Amino acid sequence: RSMATAARKSLTIGLIPADGIGKEVIPAARTAIEAVGSDIPPPKFVDLVAGFEHFTRKGVALPEETIEVLKNDCDCALFGSVSSPSKKVAGYSSPIVALRKILDLYANIRPVVSVSPDPSKPSAVDMIVVRENTECLYVKQEQQTVGEHGREARATRLITERASTRIGQMAFELALARPRKHLTVIHKSNVLSITDGLFRESVRAIPAKEPRFEAVTVAEQLVDSAVYRLFREPQIYDVMVAPNLYGDILSDAAAALVGSLGVVPSVNAGDSFVMGEPVHGSAPDIYGQGIANPVASIRSAALMLRHLGYTQAADRIDNAVDSVLREGQFLTPDLNGSAKTVQVADAIVKRI
Amino acid sequence: RSMATAARKSLTIGLIPADGIGKEVIPAARTAIEAVGSDIPPPKFVDLVAGFEHFTRKGVALPEETIEVLKNDCDCALFGSVSSPSKKVAGYSSPIVALRKILDLYANIRPVVSVSPDPSKPSAVDMIVVRENTECLYVKQEQQTVGEHGREARATRLITERASTRIGQMAFELALARPRKHLTVIHKSNVLSITDGLFRESVRAIPAKEPRFEAVTVAEQLVDSAVYRLFREPQIYDVMVAPNLYGDILSDAAAALVGSLGVVPSVNAGDSFVMGEPVHGSAPDIYGQGIANPVASIRSAALMLRHLGYTQAADRIDNAVDSVLREGQFLTPDLNGSAKTVQVADAIVKRI
Ligand SMILES: CC(C)[C@H](C(=O)O)[C@@H](O)C(=O)O
Ligand SMILES: CC(C)[C@H](C(=O)O)[C@@H](O)C(=O)O
Numbered sequence: 210r211s212m213a214t215a216a217r218k219s220l221t222i223g224l225i226p227a228d229g230i231g232k233e234v235i236p237a238a239r240t241a242i243e244a245v246g247s248d249i250p251p252p253k254f255v256d257l258v259a260g261f262e263h264f265t266r267k268g269v270a271l272p273e274e275t276i277e278v279l280k281n282d283c284d285c286a287l288f289g290s291v292s293s294p295s296k297k298v299a300g301y302s303s304p305i306v307a308l309r310k311i312l313d314l315y316a317n318i319r320p321v322v323s324v325s326p327d328p329s330k331p332s333a334v335d336m337i338v339v340r341e342n343t344e345c346l347y348v349k350q351e352q353q354t355v356g357e358h359g360r361e362a363r364a365t366r367l368i369t370e371r372a373s374t375r376i377g378q379m380a381f382e383l384a385l386a387r388p389r390k391h392l393t394v395i396h397k398s399n400v401l402s403i404t405d406g407l408f409r410e411s412v413r414a415i416p417a418k419e420p421r422f423e424a425v426t427v428a429e430q431l432v433d434s435a436v437y438r439l440f441r442e443p444q445i446y447d448v449m450v451a452p453n454l455y456g457d458i459l460s461d462a463a464a465a466l467v468g469s470l471g472v473v474p475s476v477n478a479g480d481s482f483v484m485g486e487p488v489h490g491s492a493p494d495i496y497g498q499g500i501a502n503p504v505a506s507i508r509s510a511a512l513m514l515r516h517l518g519y520t521q522a523a524d525r526i527d528n529a530v531d532s533v534l535r536e537g538q539f540l541t542p543d544l545n546g547s548a549k550t551v552q553v554a555d556a557i558v559k560r561i
Numbered sequence: 562r563s564m565a566t567a568a569r570k571s572l573t574i575g576l577i578p579a580d581g582i583g584k585e586v587i588p589a590a591r592t593a594i595e596a597v598g599s600d601i602p603p604p605k606f607v608d609l610v611a612g613f614e615h616f617t618r619k620g621v622a623l624p625e626e627t628i629e630v631l632k633n634d635c636d637c638a639l640f641g642s643v644s645s646p647s648k649k650v651a652g653y654s655s656p657i658v659a660l661r662k663i664l665d666l667y668a669n670i671r672p673v674v675s676v677s678p679d680p681s682k683p684s685a686v687d688m689i690v691v692r693e694n695t696e697c698l699y700v701k702q703e704q705q706t707v708g709e710h711g712r713e714a715r716a717t718r719l720i721t722e723r724a725s726t727r728i729g730q731m732a733f734e735l736a737l738a739r740p741r742k743h744l745t746v747i748h749k750s751n752v753l754s755i756t757d758g759l760f761r762e763s764v765r766a767i768p769a770k771e772p773r774f775e776a777v778t779v780a781e782q783l784v785d786s787a788v789y790r791l792f793r794e795p796q797i798y799d800v801m802v803a804p805n806l807y808g809d810i811l812s813d814a815a816a817a818l819v820g821s822l823g824v825v826p827s828v829n830a831g832d833s834f835v836m837g838e839p840v841h842g843s844a845p846d847i848y849g850q851g852i853a854n855p856v857a858s859i860r861s862a863a864l865m866l867r868h869l870g871y872t873q874a875a876d877r878i879d880n881a882v883d884s885v886l887r888e889g890q891f892l893t894p895d896l897n898g899s900a901k902t903v904q905v906a907d908a909i910v911k912r913i
Contacts, residue, residue, distance in 0.1 A: 297758045346753060349753075351754070356721070358721065359721065361719065364756045368715075369713045400698065403703035407712055461788055462814065465788075
């Protein structure tokens with residue numbers, strides 16, 4: 210999965226803090242990247258705008274320029290978080306959903322890992338949710354009509370063999386690289402026999418075409434029971450692969466197992482671009498207080514670098530985060546601490 | 562919500578055990594109903610067939626006769642659980658999904674309540690998931706085509722103002738009858754602005770039309786964050802109302818909070834019929850050992866009787882279940898006990 214085949218002279222990183230606490234945690238992630246020094250090519254940061262706040266000011270949630278700069282000038286990017294309007298707002302559509310599609314970032318990779326109190330012991334929770342990132346109900350084909358009994362709205366859920374196969378390949382690849390080599394396919398084909406049937410079949414057909422994946426054991430779970438078992442027996446999961454919406458829900462559910470959404474990172478990955486993104490939202494309730502947890506964004510930066518092939522830099526960041534969490538001296542309120550965003554980031558940077 | 566306006570001479574109850582452990586737990590629920598004696602009109606039980614096993618034997622998952630008897634002869638029914646084929650099977654479609662629609666059982670009411678160790682203290686977890694039961698992706702309008710890059714499947718997600726309003730009314734009614742009078746509307750309108758937008762709007766518009774509902778406080782949650790918060794702060798929820806699929810996932814998630822899916826009951830309720838149904842599945846892994854937990858089905862029977870207006874009978878069953886769970890002597894393996902289905906049922910029946 211590495212894109213670092215050719216050596217880069219510099220690494221151009223688009224920063225899109227977007228809304229709310231995104232504006233507090235993306236700067237923290239930047240300091241962590243700056244701290245890894247010569248393990249990566251000299252980073253250049255490009256500040257880019259997007260989000261609901263930008264929409265309310267300028268009437269556009271995802272400026273054309275942001276897209277162009279990402280496509281033409283950036284090697285990778287970090288995205289913060291977007292606010293959702295509390296009522297339907299004409300003309301507004303989520304910029305993160307759009308970016309995933311425009312940049313064809315078809316895989317949303319969300320590792321959910323607890324920090325073991327003893328670094329020599331394995332983590333109690335250690336799984337990766339691999340979420341299809343371009344289709345399902347996220348194609349946003351919706352319309353409303355007026356029928357005999359009032360308004361009727363319909364949305365299309367699209368599942369293709371192509372997208373299911375490529376996300377499946379990504380998931381097999383990730384599973385193969387892990388000690389347990391176990392993949393759970395999430396679906397609801399007892400109700401959605403055609404769409405989820407196609408997802409399931411496409412994923413299950415992969416090892417026959419790529420025999421090296423036969424080393425991976427494959428299980429299946431209906432999404433409802435997958436969430437239930439996630440809480441009861443998290444250890445049964447290693448890598449999970451899911452259609453878009455189930456992956457969205459499952460990764461938030463898994464985050465509850467590791468103490469806080471504030472520590473769960475992700476990358477949106479395609480074949481030629483990768484964008485780190487914390488799994489948490491814009492948290493308007495705490496925005497402005499400087500107490501947002503920067504760990505999810507810092508780990509997202511590490512995951513992005515890892516995806517680009519800078520394993521050593523990624524390890525340094527992750528190890529620094531692990532030790533800060535383990536020490537427990539600098540924790541934000543979501544982890545029952547009283548540290549500020551910048552204090553946690555500083556503590557991590559010192560250990561990088 | 563009571564349908565017991567006219568006194569009944571007898572109570573005709575359709576029993577549809579269907580597949581797997583459904584065949585072990587529905588008989589247990591029957592013994593509990595029989596035990597309430599004169600608190601209900603003399604019950605008559607009618608054995609009815611449906612399910613995947615019936616489909617494999619007879620080629621039909623939901624016989625016309627089952628539907629006719631339910632419609633014409635029964636006052637209410639108890640449904641067990643259905644198995645899902647492990648591959649797509651031509652001609653098979655889930656009989657429970659079909660029954661909900663055919664009988665217009667538009668509300669799936671799923672109380673998730675823990676048993677407080679001290680009966681004078683409130684339960685730590687005490688919420689009701691009110692799930693829309695007829696539309697969303699469950700309309701099963703799916704088709705597959707072949708495009709340039711392989712197969713493409715599409716499903717329609719239908720949300721109507723009518724169904725959203727009536728499920729909303731049911732949820733407000735239930736919330737109004739509870740001490741906290743709090744309702745959380747679950748949606749994902751940051752992505753599905755038209756379909757989930759309509760669901761949200763329809764529910765929120767209700768109190769203006771029915772001012773007695775103004776006593777209910779209303780909150781909202783995106784489904785992904787709702788599942789996360791369910792695990793972190795279950796006490797924030799009282800009544801939740803959700804479109805079909807989110808309700809399916811949420812109720813399984815909530816079940817993890819109370820120790821086992823084996824204790825969570827539901828009713829599928831319409832304006833003129835009610836059908837009790839345990840939230841758990843057919844559990845092929847334990848079927849045949851006689852160790853399935855009968856509590857979910859017994860509580861579903863109580864919930865069904867409560868819905869019909871037989872409050873006293875329902876209370877007697879629920880109190881008996883509570884004391885058996887509290888005593889802890891007769892628990893099935895899902896609750897870390899070693900009792901058999903019939904032992905638990907007997908213990909409950911004795912206390913009724
Ligand atoms: C903000 C929202 C559109 C987004 C999603 O549903 O994908 C978020 O929940 C996420 O998980 O990244
Ligand atoms: C068996 C299945 C079709 C059903 C559903 O999805 O509704 C089940 O999960 C439930 O919760 O009753």
